[in-house]
Amino acid sequence: MLCCVNPDCQKPLNPHKNNYCQSCRAELIPLLGGRYRPTQVLSDEGGFGRTYLAEDVHKLNECCVVKQFAPKLQGTGPLTKAVELFKQEARRLQELAEHPQIPTLLAYFEQNSYLFLVQQFIDGQNLLKEWGTRGSYSEAEIRELLLDLLPVLKFIHVRGVIHRDIKPQNIIHRQSDGRLVLIDFGASKLLTATVQTKMGTVIGSHGYTALEQMQDGKAYPASDLFSLGATCFHLLTGVRPSQLWIQQGYSWVASWRQYLISPGKDGVSVSIELGEVLDNLLQLDIQKRYQSADEVITDLTRRLSPLSAVPPTLLTPTFTATPANKGPVSPKPNNNLKSQLLLGTSILVLGLGGVWYFQTRPHTMREFSQPIPQPISQPIQPQKNLSENYFLPKPLKGHSSDVNSVAFSPDGKTLASGSDDKTIKLWNLASGQEIHTLEGNSDWIWTVAFSPDSKTLASGSADKTIKLWNLETGKLIRTLEGHSDGVSSVAFSPDGKTLASGAASKDMKIKLWNLKTGKLIRTLEGHTNGVSSVVFSPDGKTLASGSWDKTIKLWNLETGKLIRTLQGHSERILSVAFAPDGKTLVSGSKDKTIKLWNLETGKLIHTLKGHNDKVNSVAFLPSATPNGVNLVSGSSDKTIKLWNSVTGKEIHTLETGSGYIYAIAISPDGQTIAGGGSGENILKVWQMIH
Known part of the structure; x- marks a missing residue:
C-alpha cells in the first residue's frame, strides 16, 4: 500500500x-x-x-x-x-x-x-502498550528503568538538548537487547508552536509536563526529570497523570502515594528510599527538584543498593563535560534567567542518534583517525593482542552518499566502492588516493565485484542493469540487461568466464552470463522474494544464493538444478559467503544472527549472536589469525564483529562510530578490512599493524 x-x-x-x-x-x-x-x-x-x-x-x-x-x-x-531553525537544529543534533x-x-x-x-525504525513496543499487556511495574523494574534512561538524559542535556515530552509512549523497549530507547524529540510540536505562537501553544503532554514548561514554555534539564518521574508514577500505579491533571491540575504530585495499592492486594508499593527519589523528581518548584540526571543517579545509588540485574555500564557512563555557556542548566536564585532559556523557539528533531559506547564495554577495538604518538620518554610497547593490532586510518572520502558495496581486487592493489550517488570509485590501497570514478548508471549502485584477473569490475544497480568496466582505462566495456528489478548482487566465477547476478523483489531471479560474449547462459528460478546475495564456491561448481524469502539455495552450475535449500533464519537473508575450503557457508540476516552451514550435510553448525541489528554483510578471512579470527560481519548496529567460526565465539568488535555498516570486504592477504555504509565517514579501512 x-x-x-x-x-x-x-x-x-x-x-x-x-x-x-x-x-x-x-x-x-x-x-x-x-x-x-x-x-x-x-x-x-x-x-x-x-x-x-x-x-x-x-x-x-x-x-x-x-x-x-x-x-x-x-x-x-x-x-x-x-x-531555518529546523535545518539548523537538524544539523546540530546530528x-x-x-x-x-x-x-x-x-x-x-x-x-x-x-x-x-x-529516522531509524526501532523494533519494539512503547512502554504504554507494554504496560497495557503486562500490568504495573515493580519497584525493582522502576529502578532499572531509571538507571537505563538517566544516562540518556545526561547525554542529551550536556549537549544542549531538552526532550520536552518524556512519557511512556515515547520510550520503546527494544526487542533485540531489552534496552530502552528514547524517541520523538518533539520536532513537529515545536514547529507547530513556532507557527502558532499567538495561540500560546505548549510543548509537552498534560500531566507529564513540568509546571515551568506548561506555564512559560521554558524547559530545562530538571523539566525532563519531572516528566521522567511522572512516567515512573504511571508505570507503578497504572494511573495516567493526564487524567489526574484534568481532574485536579498539579495537586496530585503532593499525594501521589495514595494511588499505590497496598501490599497483599495484588498491587505495588515502594520503599521509603525510592519514594524519596520520586518525591524529588516530582517537585513542582524547580528549585527543589533534582537539577541534573547525575544528581538522580547519585541519589539512587546512595539510597538504594545496586541491582545485580542492571548492567554495570548503566551505572558508570562517562561524558565529555560541556562548558557552562554551551549546555542547558536549570534556573538558580539570582541567576540571569534570560541567559539560561534553552530552545524556546528552536526545533528539536525527532529520533537522532547513532552509537555511543560506554568505556566499560567489553571486546572493543579502538579506532583512531590518526596515529596517537607515545611520549618519547616511554618506549613503545609491543603489540599483545588483536585489539591493539588494528589501526583505522583516515576514512576514504569522495562519495556524496551511502556506500552500499565494497570489494578488493584479487591482486590486493585496489578497493572498489559503489554508492547511492550513482558512482563507483576505485582507490589505490597503498596511497589511499582515488584512481577513477566510474559513472554511467542512472540510479544507485548496489553491488560491485572484481574479476579474478583484477582487470574487470562488474557493478549492479537499482537501474536494473549490470555494467562491466575496464579497470585500466576506467571505461565501460558493456552493459548487461535482462533483470526486471534492481540488481542487488553480482559475483565472478573463479575461472572468470561466468558472472552471476541476483535481483530484487519484483524479479526474484538469478542470471548467469557469458563474460566473453555478454550473452545470457541461463536463468535460475526458485526464490519467492528478492535475491540479496550470490556467491560462487571456490571450486566454481556451486552457486549459493541468499534471499529475502529467508532461505539459501545451492545450485549445481553444470546442470542449473537446485541442490538443496537451507532454512533456519527467521528474517531475510542479506549476505552469504563460502569458507576458503568450500565446505562451510555463512549467512547474515535481518534477524540479527549469523549462521554457519555444513554444505555436505546441509545442517546448521552454529548460530552466532552478538549484533543488535540486522547483519548486512559477512566475509571469511583467507586464513585464521593467531587469535582464531576467521570470520567478519558488518551490521546496522554500526559495528563490525570478528569471530572464530570454529568455536562460534565473538573475539572482538570494531566500533565504526556513527552510521550503519552495509558492506564489508577482506583483502586477499587478510590484512585489511574495508567497511562501507552511512554516516559522516561512509568508507573506512582497517589495516593490520605488525
Missing part, C-alpha cells in the same frame, strides 16, 4: 497503482525524497503532520520512520524562521548520533511544501 501524505486525508491508504488518492484526490508521492515509500500511518498530529512507517528503496525496502511537518510552508515571517538509545537521523528535507525527517 501507499500512503497519501495530505495530513488532512481521512483514509490515506491507497493501492500502489494509484496516481491520486482515492479519498482526498491529492496527488500521491510514490517516493519521499526520492527513496522513502510511505506505507502506513503510525500517528497523527491532528492536521499538523503525521508519522509514517516507510520503506527505504535505496536499502532494499528497509523499514524506517518518516515524520512529516505541516502546515504547508508559505511566505515569510515566523514560518520561514521555523524552517552530533547526538553517538548514542545507541536514541534513533539515528537518516535524512531531513523539504518536499511539496512540507518538511520531512527520516
Whole structure:
C-alpha cells in the first residue's frame, strides 16, 4: 500500500497503482525524497503532520520512520524562521548520533511544501502498550528503568538538548537487547508552536509536563526529570497523570502515594528510599527538584543498593563535560534567567542518534583517525593482542552518499566502492588516493565485484542493469540487461568466464552470463522474494544464493538444478559467503544472527549472536589469525564483529562510530578490512599493524 501524505486525508491508504488518492484526490508521492515509500500511518498530529512507517528503496525496502511537518510552508515571517531553525537544529543534533538509545537521523528535507525527517525504525513496543499487556511495574523494574534512561538524559542535556515530552509512549523497549530507547524529540510540536505562537501553544503532554514548561514554555534539564518521574508514577500505579491533571491540575504530585495499592492486594508499593527519589523528581518548584540526571543517579545509588540485574555500564557512563555557556542548566536564585532559556523557539528533531559506547564495554577495538604518538620518554610497547593490532586510518572520502558495496581486487592493489550517488570509485590501497570514478548508471549502485584477473569490475544497480568496466582505462566495456528489478548482487566465477547476478523483489531471479560474449547462459528460478546475495564456491561448481524469502539455495552450475535449500533464519537473508575450503557457508540476516552451514550435510553448525541489528554483510578471512579470527560481519548496529567460526565465539568488535555498516570486504592477504555504509565517514579501512 501507499500512503497519501495530505495530513488532512481521512483514509490515506491507497493501492500502489494509484496516481491520486482515492479519498482526498491529492496527488500521491510514490517516493519521499526520492527513496522513502510511505506505507502506513503510525500517528497523527491532528492536521499538523503525521508519522509514517516507510520503506527505504535505496536499502532494499528497509523499514524506517518518516515524520512529516505541516502546515504547508508559505511566505515569510515566523514560518520561514521555523524552517531555518529546523535545518539548523537538524544539523546540530546530528552530533547526538553517538548514542545507541536514541534513533539515528537518516535524512531531513523539504518536499511539496512540507518538511520531512527520516529516522531509524526501532523494533519494539512503547512502554504504554507494554504496560497495557503486562500490568504495573515493580519497584525493582522502576529502578532499572531509571538507571537505563538517566544516562540518556545526561547525554542529551550536556549537549544542549531538552526532550520536552518524556512519557511512556515515547520510550520503546527494544526487542533485540531489552534496552530502552528514547524517541520523538518533539520536532513537529515545536514547529507547530513556532507557527502558532499567538495561540500560546505548549510543548509537552498534560500531566507529564513540568509546571515551568506548561506555564512559560521554558524547559530545562530538571523539566525532563519531572516528566521522567511522572512516567515512573504511571508505570507503578497504572494511573495516567493526564487524567489526574484534568481532574485536579498539579495537586496530585503532593499525594501521589495514595494511588499505590497496598501490599497483599495484588498491587505495588515502594520503599521509603525510592519514594524519596520520586518525591524529588516530582517537585513542582524547580528549585527543589533534582537539577541534573547525575544528581538522580547519585541519589539512587546512595539510597538504594545496586541491582545485580542492571548492567554495570548503566551505572558508570562517562561524558565529555560541556562548558557552562554551551549546555542547558536549570534556573538558580539570582541567576540571569534570560541567559539560561534553552530552545524556546528552536526545533528539536525527532529520533537522532547513532552509537555511543560506554568505556566499560567489553571486546572493543579502538579506532583512531590518526596515529596517537607515545611520549618519547616511554618506549613503545609491543603489540599483545588483536585489539591493539588494528589501526583505522583516515576514512576514504569522495562519495556524496551511502556506500552500499565494497570489494578488493584479487591482486590486493585496489578497493572498489559503489554508492547511492550513482558512482563507483576505485582507490589505490597503498596511497589511499582515488584512481577513477566510474559513472554511467542512472540510479544507485548496489553491488560491485572484481574479476579474478583484477582487470574487470562488474557493478549492479537499482537501474536494473549490470555494467562491466575496464579497470585500466576506467571505461565501460558493456552493459548487461535482462533483470526486471534492481540488481542487488553480482559475483565472478573463479575461472572468470561466468558472472552471476541476483535481483530484487519484483524479479526474484538469478542470471548467469557469458563474460566473453555478454550473452545470457541461463536463468535460475526458485526464490519467492528478492535475491540479496550470490556467491560462487571456490571450486566454481556451486552457486549459493541468499534471499529475502529467508532461505539459501545451492545450485549445481553444470546442470542449473537446485541442490538443496537451507532454512533456519527467521528474517531475510542479506549476505552469504563460502569458507576458503568450500565446505562451510555463512549467512547474515535481518534477524540479527549469523549462521554457519555444513554444505555436505546441509545442517546448521552454529548460530552466532552478538549484533543488535540486522547483519548486512559477512566475509571469511583467507586464513585464521593467531587469535582464531576467521570470520567478519558488518551490521546496522554500526559495528563490525570478528569471530572464530570454529568455536562460534565473538573475539572482538570494531566500533565504526556513527552510521550503519552495509558492506564489508577482506583483502586477499587478510590484512585489511574495508567497511562501507552511512554516516559522516561512509568508507573506512582497517589495516593490520605488525
